[in-house]
Amino acid sequence: MKQTFLDHFMIQTDRLYTADNLYMLQQGKDEPLREYAAHFSHEYSRCPEIDDRAAFDAFKSGIRESNFRYMVHSNPWNTYAELMKQPTVHTKAEYFNSKRGSATFARNTFGDPLPTSVPTPALPQHSAQPPST
Template sequence: MCHSFPTMLRGAGREWFTRLPTSSIDNFEQLSSAFLRHFIGGQRPKRPVDHLLTIKQGERETLRSYVKHFTRETLEVDDADKKVQLTTFKAGLKSREFVVSLAKNPPRTMAEMLLKAQKYMNAKDALAAIVDEERPKKEGRKTNAGDKRGSVQAIEEVT
């Protein structure tokens, strides 16, 4: 367990581990105790569940960024019920296309919601790549409204 422990660390945890003196830890119990002693003081108190209601997707924030932000904030909430997570995630969405997609086939769990979000983001990325390839080499040319409607329709079919 001592050998696999560092593979799970990132950032400050990884840095702490690499600075441990050689041969200073003899077993996993010592390692976990040293880890907790070092990081326990840096723990912040958990936020109340209603904190999730404050998380909203910004006007220009991508869905990918919102998913990361919401997930990170959820980890700071004490005893967040799965249905509350699902409801507050949907309530914070600004992406109309994605909301329409969710209304057609609502997810029942947060895992389903995140899977749908991932499929939506993948479809949007794929369509953006196609539009970029089809766009003439002229700089500054914008897609017309018909192209955009076709993209929205294709994304809805994927999700």
């Protein structure tokens, strides 16, 4: 009985994937980019008949809304290998930015410094002078 159970589930874990399976992979709401990239790479390695272009497109389609998604869609990376280097670079940058502490909050969505605040102009001082006679 034990062997029947293992045989049944071993078949499910060792199955090969198609491009459709890769397109179904989505980065979870709380899933770090690094984990999504590792999971995707693992699943892609189980897809022997899928070319890099299909994997490239499937990876891009599974990334949740984020700065990284914007970068991927606006940069000229053309190969799967180039694309898969980027999550590592991006997560390292996120890590080092998080170590900077509150300085990270002084940046907007695209990493540009926010404009410096303009000092509030001093209110005019009115003196009550008696009317001249």
